[in-house]
Amino acid sequence: MPLDFTAIDFETANSSNASACAVGLVRVRDGRVVATTGWLIQPPPGHDRFFELNTRIHGLRAEDVDGAKTWSEQLDDLAAFVGDDVLVAHNAGFDMMVLRRACEATGDSYAPYRYVCSLQVSRKLYDLESYRLPSVAAAAGFLDFPHHDPTADALACAHIMVHAAQLVGAKDIGALAEAAAVRVSRVFVPEPVAPAQPMLPLLDAFV
Numbered sequence: 001m002p003l004d005f006t007a008i009d010f011e012t013a014n015s016s017n018a019s020a021c022a023v024g025l026v027r028v029r030d031g032r033v034v035a036t037t038g039w040l041i042q043p044p045p046g047h048d049r050f051f052e053l054n055t056r057i058h059g060l061r062a063e064d065v066d067g068a069k070t071w072s073e074q075l076d077d078l079a080a081f082v083g084d085d086v087l088v089a090h091n092a093g094f095d096m097m098v099l100r101r102a103c104e105a106t107g108d109s110y111a112p113y114r115y116v117c118s119l120q121v122s123r124k125l126y127d128l129e130s131y132r133l134p135s136v137a138a139a140a141g142f143l144d145f146p147h148h149d150p151t152a153d154a155l156a157c158a159h160i161m162v163h164a165a166q167l168v169g170a171k172d173i174g175a176l177a178e179a180a181a182v183r184v185s186r187v188f189v190p191e192p193v194a195p196a197q198p199m200l201p202l203l204d205a206f207v
Contacts, residue, residue, distance in 0.1 A: 001172035003031040006085040009153040010098040011058045018101040019047040024150030026158045038151035040068035044105040058148040086173045090133045090157045092117035112189045118160045124180040
């Protein structure tokens with residue numbers, strides 16, 4: 001199997017995981033970047049306030065997403081880019097929770113994407129003082145990118161995974177995860193709740 005995956009990075013407007021305001025996506029095929037994209041998102045209603053702390057991190061404000069697609073409107077674009085790929089992200093638990101919570105906030109369905117965390121991989125395969133994305137990306141030879149630009153962060157994550165795979169001779173994401181002793185996880189999708197069954201009438205014998 002080739003080294004194929006999609007790297008993803010979300011930025012959020014505030015402390016709510018549902019407040020996605022931007023996404024970056026990078027497609028890798030056979031260990032090479034073949035496509036990059038990213039866009040702004042109007043966060044779901046009720047999760048759309050921009051905190052100054054978040055703005056200081058990524059530079060985005062409410063006026064920047066005016067006219068952008070809503071979470072629901074952009075979801076098909078996101079799914080079309082990802083396809084059936086394994087997702088990778090740095091601190092992937094955060095990004096997968098953004099995907100899940102934003103869909104829960106809007107009532108949209110989402111796929112049970114498989115994913116691998118580049119932060120976990122890097123902690124197993126690199127000996128560094130810091131495992132923040134810029135530090136690990138530098139160790140992988142990817143330097144001087146605008147951290148917290150979501151497309152740039154996704155690209156940095158992609159380069160980390162490609163470099164890590166080269167370090168251990170892994171030919172695909174599964175082999176890389178195995179070599180680093182990390183899990184290929186899956187985004188939790190709750191089972192649909194079955195409708196309540198109507199109560200049966202009491203039998204005459206018990207009346």
